Amino acid sequence: MERHTGPPRDEELGLRERKKRRTRQRIADEATLLILRRGFEQVTVAEVAAAAEVSTMTVFNHFARKEDLFLDRVPEAVETVTRAVADRRPDETPLAALRRRALELLDERHPFGAVGESFPRFWQVVLDSPALRSRAREALEELEGALAAALAGAAGEDPAAPGDDTRLTAALTTAAYRTAYATTARRQLAGTGVDEAAAGHRALVHRAFDALERAVPGPRPAEAGPGAPPAP
Incomplete structure (x- = not known):
C-alpha cells in the first residue's frame, strides 16, 4: 500500500x-x-x-x-520530495526514489526537471531580481528541511528532530540537485537547445546521485547491533 x-x-x-x-x-x-x-x-x-x-x-x-x-511552486517542491521518499517502491532506498523522480520530472518537462522551452525567461527574471534570488535561497532551505524530515521518517526517526546524519544527507542531496539544476539552467540561458540540455541534465542527475550514494553516511559500527565487527 x-x-x-x-x-x-x-x-x-x-x-x-x-x-x-x-x-x-x-x-x-x-x-x-x-x-x-x-x-x-x-x-x-x-x-x-x-x-x-x-x-x-x-x-x-x-x-x-x-x-x-x-515563486509559487515552493509548496509543490516540498510535496514532490516528501512524496518521492514516502511513496518509494518496496525495494527502493530514499535516494534511489529521489533519483527516479528527478528523471521523471525531466521526462515530463516539468519546471522542477530543469529543461523546457519557456524556462530561460523565467530564470532570467529571477536572476534580475535581488528579492527573488533571496527568496529562492530561502526556498532551498525549506526544501532541505522538508527532505530531512522525510528521510527521518523513512529511517524510523522523529521527523521533527532528524539526526545529524539525516540532516547531512538532506543537505548534500539538496546541494547536489541544486548544482545540477543550476548548471542546466545556465546552459539553456546560453542558448543550448532543449534536447541537448535534457541529455546533459540526465547525465548530471546520474552523476550527482552516484556521488551521493557514495558520500552519504551509512550506519556507524555502534549502530549495527551487538557483536558488529569494528570499522576497517
Missing part, C-alpha cells in the same frame, strides 16, 4: 479547498504573466489582484509575500 505524506492531492480535497486552490493558481498565473512581461519590481500586488479579479487582501490570504506570487 502506498504511503502518503505532505499536502493532499487535489482529488483528496473537499469542494471549498479545491476552490481555494484554484483561486491561488489563478492569482499566481496572472502574477507570472505580469512579471514576465515587466519584471518583478515593476509589478505591484494591487495590479496582480486586479488582473486576477480578487482583492489585495485575498492575494495575501494565499501568499505571505510578493515574492511567492512568482
Whole structure:
C-alpha cells in the first residue's frame, strides 16, 4: 500500500479547498504573466489582484509575500520530495526514489526537471531580481528541511528532530540537485537547445546521485547491533 505524506492531492480535497486552490493558481498565473512581461519590481500586488479579479487582501490570504506570487511552486517542491521518499517502491532506498523522480520530472518537462522551452525567461527574471534570488535561497532551505524530515521518517526517526546524519544527507542531496539544476539552467540561458540540455541534465542527475550514494553516511559500527565487527 502506498504511503502518503505532505499536502493532499487535489482529488483528496473537499469542494471549498479545491476552490481555494484554484483561486491561488489563478492569482499566481496572472502574477507570472505580469512579471514576465515587466519584471518583478515593476509589478505591484494591487495590479496582480486586479488582473486576477480578487482583492489585495485575498492575494495575501494565499501568499505571505510578493515574492511567492512568482515563486509559487515552493509548496509543490516540498510535496514532490516528501512524496518521492514516502511513496518509494518496496525495494527502493530514499535516494534511489529521489533519483527516479528527478528523471521523471525531466521526462515530463516539468519546471522542477530543469529543461523546457519557456524556462530561460523565467530564470532570467529571477536572476534580475535581488528579492527573488533571496527568496529562492530561502526556498532551498525549506526544501532541505522538508527532505530531512522525510528521510527521518523513512529511517524510523522523529521527523521533527532528524539526526545529524539525516540532516547531512538532506543537505548534500539538496546541494547536489541544486548544482545540477543550476548548471542546466545556465546552459539553456546560453542558448543550448532543449534536447541537448535534457541529455546533459540526465547525465548530471546520474552523476550527482552516484556521488551521493557514495558520500552519504551509512550506519556507524555502534549502530549495527551487538557483536558488529569494528570499522576497517
